[in-house]
Amino acid sequence: MSMKEVIVTDLVYETPTIISIHLAKLDGTPIGHYVPGAHIDVEGPTAVTRQYSLCGRPDGDDAYVVAVKREPASRGGSEALHQLSVGDHLKISEPRNLIGIADQASHHILIAGGIGITPMHSMARYMDVRDISFELHYFASSEEEAAFLPLLREKCPEKLHAHLGISREKQSEVLKDLVRNAPEGSHAYLCGPDGFMDKVTEILSERFSNDEIHFENFHAAEIDESQNTSFAVELDGEEYEIPADRSIVEVLNENGAGIDTSCEEGICGTCIMSVLEGTPEHRDxxxxxxxxxxxxxxxxCVSRTKEPKLVLDYF
Ligand code: FES
Incomplete structure (x- = not known):
């Protein structure tokens, strides 16, 4: 994946643990619009690359904004980004979308848990100025920990439902209520910590089909590799053996396939390929x-197969 160099133009503490980083082009020309819900890869000072949702105005030109929560167990990613200064340089990818506004929906229910507000923030701001029907449910542990809350209260107070510091039981009640009251034709969008996503997905599934639930999750799935076996992959008429201890993309790229990768953990979508034959075992x-x-x-980068052979094609 090609990365471009950008400069940090502003740093804003949205909460004691969440910092907004404003990133502009080195030559000062407009950085460009993006599709609401998009994310970018950010290569930090420690050469660790992570995915972050863009959370400013999608149609603002001056800078991309990402919000980074300082994680106590950071392996160098979030902590290093919290040490940035204005004027520092970073490398970023072009924006990509794993989540976006579904054209076919007549109403949009955005559900954010904690730092999961970031993609919802750009989607809400985009829909608000275009009079697109939506509601935003924002779950956070406290007012102090709710990034962008003042701005959302100012911009779209009637769309915002802030659920601050409520118990798990109350959270379930709120979610069941919103599912019950969702207008016909609604789609739901969610982003937040794993446990939160699982719970929301379970409750949404009582009413919404898989196609009506959209989510973003930048955490790698837990994978047990102890049962891995070797298998064959065919690409462009050539067959390759994928050993038990190697990924498909490693073997294909070693043989000159030139497939872009970024996270290599099944969370960014860069390496997705088409499956022409066979049944994948999805691990992303x-x-x-x-x-x-x-x-x-x-x-x-992570998924394997349920059958002895897969036939793949470029996506
Ligand atoms: S490289 Fe990110 S999903 Fe495969």
Missing amino acids: NVLTPSEREANETMAI
């Missing part, structure tokens, strides 16, 4: 449930 956190069921695409 990128594809939607419908996409997994369809078995027409797979993330080849």
